[in-house]
Each structure stands twice: as structure tokens, then as C-alpha cells.
Amino acid sequence: MPLLYSLKLPQLAQITNLEGAKMAKSYEEINERIRNGKAVVVTAEEIIGIVDEIGLEAAAEKVDVVTTATFGPMCSTGAFLNFGHTSPATRMEKIFLNDVEAYGGLAAVDTYIGATQESETEGYDYGGAHVICDLIDGKSVKLNAKGKGTDCYPSKKVEAEIKLDSINEAYLYNPRNCYQNYAAASNSSDKIIYTYMGPLKAKTGNVTYSTSGQLSPLLNDPLYRTIGVGTRIFIGGATGYVSWRGTQFNSAADRDENNDIPKGTGATLALIGDLKNMDTRYIKPGVFKDYGCTMYVGVGIPIPVLDTEILKSCAIKDEDIYTNVLDYSVSNGPKPVLARVSYADLKTGQIEIEGKKVKTAPITSLVRSREIADLLKQQIEEGSFELQKPIELFPTTPVGPLKDRSGEA
Amino acid sequence: MKTKFLINFPATQSQEPVVYKLIADYDLRVNILKASIDINLQGHMLAEVEGKSEKISEAILYLEGVGIEADFVKSTISRIEDKCVDCGLCTTVCGSKALRIGADTGWQLEYEDNRCVGCNLCIQACPLQAITNEVGLGV
Numbered sequence: 001m002p003l004l005y006s007l008k009l010p011q012l013a014q015i016t017n018l019e020g021a022k023m024a025k026s027y028e029e030i031n032e033r034i035r036n037g038k039a040v041v042v043t044a045e046e047i048i049g050i051v052d053e054i055g056l057e058a059a060a061e062k063v064d065v066v067t068t069a070t071f072g073p074m075c076s077t078g079a080f081l082n083f084g085h086t087s088p089a090t091r092m093e094k095i096f097l098n099d100v101e102a103y104g105g106l107a108a109v110d111t112y113i114g115a116t117q118e119s120e121t122e123g124y125d126y127g128g129a130h131v132i133c134d135l136i137d138g139k140s141v142k143l144n145a146k147g148k149g150t151d152c153y154p155s156k157k158v159e160a161e162i163k164l165d166s167i168n169e170a171y172l173y174n175p176r177n178c179y180q181n182y183a184a185a186s187n188s189s190d191k192i193i194y195t196y197m198g199p200l201k202a203k204t205g206n207v208t209y210s211t212s213g214q215l216s217p218l219l220n221d222p223l224y225r226t227i228g229v230g231t232r233i234f235i236g237g238a239t240g241y242v243s244w245r246g247t248q249f250n251s252a253a254d255r256d257e258n259n260d261i262p263k264g265t266g267a268t269l270a271l272i273g274d275l276k277n278m279d280t281r282y283i284k285p286g287v288f289k290d291y292g293c294t295m296y297v298g299v300g301i302p303i304p305v306l307d308t309e310i311l312k313s314c315a316i317k318d319e320d321i322y323t324n325v326l327d328y329s330v331s332n333g334p335k336p337v338l339a340r341v342s343y344a345d346l347k348t349g350q351i352e353i354e355g356k357k358v359k360t361a362p363i364t365s366l367v368r369s370r371e372i373a374d375l376l377k378q379q380i381e382e383g384s385f386e387l388q389k390p391i392e393l394f395p396t397t398p399v400g401p402l403k404d405r406s407g408e409a
Numbered sequence: 410m411k412t413k414f415l416i417n418f419p420a421t422q423s424q425e426p427v428v429y430k431l432i433a434d435y436d437l438r439v440n441i442l443k444a445s446i447d448i449n450l451q452g453h454m455l456a457e458v459e460g461k462s463e464k465i466s467e468a469i470l471y472l473e474g475v476g477i478e479a480d481f482v483k484s485t486i487s488r489i490e491d492k493c494v495d496c497g498l499c500t501t502v503c504g505s506k507a508l509r510i511g512a513d514t515g516w517q518l519e520y521e522d523n524r525c526v527g528c529n530l531c532i533q534a535c536p537l538q539a540i541t542n543e544v545g546l547g548v
Contacts, residue, residue: 071494073536125538198498199534206501284494286536294536296494349511361501363536365494366516 023061024307027389030064034386039064041380043373044215044303044314051315060311065380065387068217068314069234069300069372072210072364073286075196076176076247077115077295079132079275082168083143085109086160091153092145096120097131097162104145108153112173115285115295127293129285132172135164136236136278170275172236172283176246178299180218180266181323184209184346184360186338186353189329194290198363200328204338204353207325207360212369213318213343217301218267220314222260224251226303228390233271234300234376236283239385240273242301245394252398259316264324267394271299282372298368300376304387319344325353411459413442413527415485415544417478418452425475427454435468436460442526455485455527455544484522485529485544492539493518499540502530 033039040063042050047066051059081102083092091108095101099121102113115129134141140161149156164170186207187193187200194200197208213219221227231242245251246268253262282298305311321343326335339353346360379385416427423446431437437460446452458465472479484507495518497510507524508531510516532540 072496198536199502199530201502208498208501284537287538288536289533296496296537347512359501361499362497362510362516365496367495370516 023057025064025305027304027306027387030304031386033064034380034383037381037383039380041065041067041302041377043370043377044068044220044316045370045373047311047314048214048317051311056308056312056315059315060305060308063305063311065377066220066303066305066311066314067300067373067376067380068212068215068220068303069298069369069376070178070212070216070364071282071296071298071368071372072212073196073288073294074174074177074297075116075294077132077172077174077297078112078128079135079170079172081111081113081170083109083111083160083162084166084168086155086158088155089153090145090155090158091147091150092158093148094146096144097141098126098134099142099144100126100128100131102128108147116292118292124292125287127285127287129293129295132275132295133280133283133285135162135170136275136280136283138164164276172238172240172271172273172275172278172297173243174235174246174269174271174297176248176268177271177297178217178246178269178301180216180222180268181262181321182210182265183323183335184325184341185328186325186358187329188327188336188338193329194288195328196288196291196294197328198288198361204356204358207346207351207353207358208363209323209343209346209360210363211323211343212364212366213321213347214316215366215369215373217299217303218269219261219316219321221301221303221310222255222262222266222313222316223396224267224394225310225313226306226390227269227301228393230388230391231301232385232388233273233302234282234298234372234379234385235271235273235278236275236298237279237281238273238275238277240271241388242269242390243272244270246270249394251394251396256322259313259320261316261321263322271297282368296365298372300372302376302380302385302387317344318342318347325351410462410465411457411523412465413482413484414454414456414458415480415482416452416454416456416472418446418454419476419478420450422475422477423450423452425477427472427477428456430471431458431468434471435464437464437468443528455482457526482544484525485527485542486525486532487541487543488518488520489539489541492537493535494537494539496536499531499535502528502534504528 185197
């Protein structure tokens, strides 16, 4: 925001009056400004105040990039690893890393370790998410693998200590992340339930929600005009990319007519990033009592202000984003909607469900999300992060049959 | 003054009417937060105690005199700062509002140990394993 305070109002008024204010910028122009250190970058929270102060047209003219971010648990997380061959070589068919099983159905020394896979010896207090973060932290991880022995891979067993810098490749792959408008959770039953949304107390005793709200990537680009396949992103402290639409992608969801945000769960993103450049400040294992382990993944996505429509979406406020509070005591069929509330309501710490005041609590870290949005802003301002135009945009029409699984993580 | 006592009873002293004594002899307001006695007749009690500071000192001396260990505790939990990411999920189980997060705290987790009643529910609720049990009392 301070960036704009240096502008005098008459200047802004002039900008506003430019030929019907039909401004448009290209990726090339914005990247040129980034390379010259002249790009104006603000976060998706800062843009709200700017638009309120100087108006949409002037803000769209002035601001080049808006940064969005989120830092919450995402079970659909894992990492591809390639160990390199031992001598004699083993076709690794059953693979364990610190007693956590990794997938053995790929080529001889390739694997995928999922964040939610639990340790054979310690249960869910230590799982795939912990293995991935131990690797990022440079710790030694015990590899045990077995194969049946083949002519080309005669050895049947490998026991080794590996480290991130001793293996060939290591990249994080999220089949699903950045859920667009994830529902909040509560529990109408008579007993407490323990879920991936945390402990949900009996008789609608609490509500938990997982979103960075007005800072969340896909809530700021509701129609996927700039976030698509190939978009360069911040992920877990490293630079990465949107690799595909995420699993359970549901862009054909009903949308709010005022801001195009899906009324229920909408799109998701599949993300990829180099583990070797990550930092566990921005990616951390999470353990949910009586549920299991998962991964908190920090994601930052820049949105180029190509035109005023894009900026209008970026200026979305928590009070204008509505989501459902679902009843997690129902596991057979779609979860019933207990209330429909705005993110601003959720953030007050208390909402009303059927006349009863119910306490709310977040699961996504808003301060860490803000830190990521600020860090990405800084990287763009410094010229170390340029924007990548998507090579393919996501559809807003149905992409295939999607079973109604509203509320599933 | 107001403080918290963590009282450990050896098996030989589990018949001592401690709470009655604290109230009747030392004029203390005692609010039992948690109490248990195990199969070996060893007991633990976490209590909030309010009264004149000299009476609180005398009460401690009395307890020690009858062979009961008593200690001041600020809180039964400890937050590991570098593990905590300020997500706020722990606040959902904290009925005493010792753990708080919201716009008023800048969305940073705030912990007021004097409000903690020692329920320890936050330890298991924390997904980051960032809250530890300080005095060995269970949930």
C-alpha cells in the first residue's frame, strides 16, 4: 500500500480517465517491468485497501502483480524420488524409508512417497510427510528395499542411508492442492469426532475451517484466467509450477453471480516443485489425532493484472466469499449443509448455527500465508521471480463425470 | 495472589484432607482443575489457589510438613515456538481461552498461561506437535 501513497490524487484521476479506461497488459510487458525492477507488486490483502482508495481502474493501471498464498494441510501430497543404482543393482519392489512404505510399482530405483503413509513402527506420529521434511532438512534417512532378483537386477536387498543431496532427483508432487472454496466443518452427532479438520465436538460444539480466504489463490482468480498449466509458483520455499488441474477438479460448480466464486468446492491444482530447494519453514508435517498424518504445504501464486476484470477478482473480500459448514458426522452420502457463512463471519471466531452461537477455529495459518505472499512479492520486486504465462488454461465447463464428494479432502 | 498448585500425594498420605485444610486453616479459595489417584494410591491434583501470599507460603509449608509434594506451576503445557505455525486449531479445544487467535492477535497464536486450566486437550489437537506436556499429567 505505501507504494501508492506516493501518487498524488490528480495523477490518479488522469490515469482513471484514460480512453474509457480499457487498459490491458501483457505477460511480456509485466515481465519487462519485473526485469527492470519497476513492477508494482502487492498482496491480495493489500489490493483491497488500494482499490477502496483509488478505484478499480486506477489500481489496475498502477499494479502489475497481485500475490496470493496459502499454508494449510493437504493430504494429497508426496514426493517422487530416484535413489540411483547400487552395485549390484536391485529392482526395488518393496520400499521403506525410515519404516514408512513408499510405492514400489515404478522403475527399479524410482519411488513416490505419500505424505499420509504411516510408519510401520511408530504409526501416524511419523509418516511420509515427516520423511519428506527430514530429507529437506538434510537429515539421513534409512532406506530398506527388497526385490525378487532378476537377470538385469540380480541383488535382492538394499540397506542404505540416504540424504537429499545423495539421491538423483527429488520433487514434490501434489495431485491436489489449493482447493477453491473448501467447506468448513462441524459435527451434529452426540459424540466428538476426530477428523482431518481437527477435533469436532458433539452437538455442533465447534466449527473449523481451512482457508486463507481473501488471500487464497483460486479465490482471487475464480475463472482461472491466469492460473493454468505451467503457471510458475512458490511451493514449500522453492519455485515450482502448476502441472495440471488437481484431482476432484470441479470447475462446473454453481457460482456466485456477483464474483464468480464457486458456491461449493470448485477447482483444485496439481503442483510440482523441486524438493532440493525447499525449506521446512514453508512445508511441515501435520498430525491429526485419530486421523493420521498429512502435510502443511505453503503455496504462493502470482496473478498478473492483465486487465481490470482480473484486478476486480483480486480485490475480493472475506465478507463477499461464502462457504458451507458441513456436518462431518455424516459419512454416508453428501454431508448436509448446517449453515452458509462468509469467511468474514468465520474469522470473527463465532458463527450462528440454527440459533446457537458456535466457536470457530482456523486450520490454515494466516500469518504464514501472509509471509509467503510477502516473500513472493519481494522476489518479484527484486526480479528473481518472473511470471510464466500458462500453456493451457483450465476449463470452466465440466471436464468429466465427478461424483458428488463435497467435503472430502 | 492467585496461583496454581501441582500436588503429588504419596500413597501414605492419600487420606490427608488437603483441600479442607487449605480452605479452613489457610483461608484459600481452591478450585480443583484436575485430580486423580492411581492403583498404587498415589495421587495428583492440579488446583488453582487464591488467597493472601503469606497464607499460600504457609500452606506449602504445611503440605511439605505432612510429606506431600507441592509445587507452583504456571501452566501444564509448553508451546514450542519454532514448531508452531500459528494455524490456530488448538484454540478449538481451549475452553478457558488461554489459547487465542483472531484479528485482535494479528492471527498469531497467543497463550496466556494464567488462564490455562490444565485440561491438556490442546496437546493432541495440535497438528504440528508443537505443544508439550510440562508436568506429566494426562488429559
